[in-house]
Amino acid sequence: MNDTLNPRQRAAVRYIDGPLLVLAGAGSGKTRVITHKIAYLVQECGISARHIAAVTFTNKAAREMKARVGQLLGGKEGRGLKVSTFHTLGLNIIRRELKTLGFKSGFSIMDSQDNLTLIRELMRDQYSENHNLAEQIQWKISDWKNGLISPGRAKSIAEDKIEAIAAEIYEGLQRSLKAYNAVDFDDLILRPVELFRDHPEALERWQNRIRYLLVDEYQDTNGSQYELVKQLVGTRGALTVVGDDDQSVYAWRGARPENLRTLQEDFPRLEVIKLEQNYRSAGRILKAANQLIGNN
Secondary structure, X not given: OHHXXXXXHHHHXXXXXXXXXXXXXXXXXXXXXXXXXXXXXXXXXXXXXXXXXXXXXXXXXXXXXXXXXXHHOOHHHHOOOEEEXXXXXXXXXXXXXXXXXXXXXXXXXXXXXXXXXXXXXHHHHHOHHHHHHHHHHHHHHHHHHHOOOOHHHHHXXXXXXXXXXXXXXXXXXXXXXXXXXXXXXXXXXXXXXXXXXXXXXXXXXXXXXXXXXXXXXXXXXXXXXXXXXXXXXXXXXXXXXXXXXXXXXXXXHXXXXXXXXXXXXXXXOOEEEEEOOOOOOOHHHHHHHHHHHHHO
């Protein structure tokens, strides 16, 4: 299985003594590390695929990753493996924990447009003169949710009139979503984090269900996603994250590349392996790209 891996990749695949950060630029084979590590965990470490979860940021990337793992694991070996986006993982947690979260069966997910419509309705009742700020307020609420800031906390840290309005609308939005038996996109991460914070027995259930967690494109995680990772991993430290410390695609969505550095603080036993061999770019292109990154 490891014949196609270079020495750094092989070291990353085989390291299971604690949490691992793999720093890897584009074209250095980071997805190969994740897929081969899943196969290694199943075939060499005796961890059932149903107790392994890998998360990334797009459905396309998740499908491709699962297909590549399928080529490495034959027959029943890969049965139960969870490869998904963060939000799909959160949705699965909510579905299994509906009663604990206080939802009824048949709950729904409001898309961005429905969410904006609801915000406009709430503003029409209280702040009709500021109706043109709805999209700005929607973005601010999303930012607070991704940073795990509650409506009450948002009210106390609001820095101007617009943020004060946003905090009021945020509180009303959460009440309305609960009344509609619904969540919005950001709640797919926020609700599981709140669940695990307030219900240790639910967290223990999921820590037993997910015994090894792998995260791709880690530099694109926001505050709530990072907290979910920490909760699921707990003290076990069965974690591999792969990230590029020079690239964050989703900064506009609350991504915090500094989460790469924070890992060292939260996981003192963290091992770091850097993949430096690039399989896509010619040497001249790669050198120019690295010079540009260094200047930036």
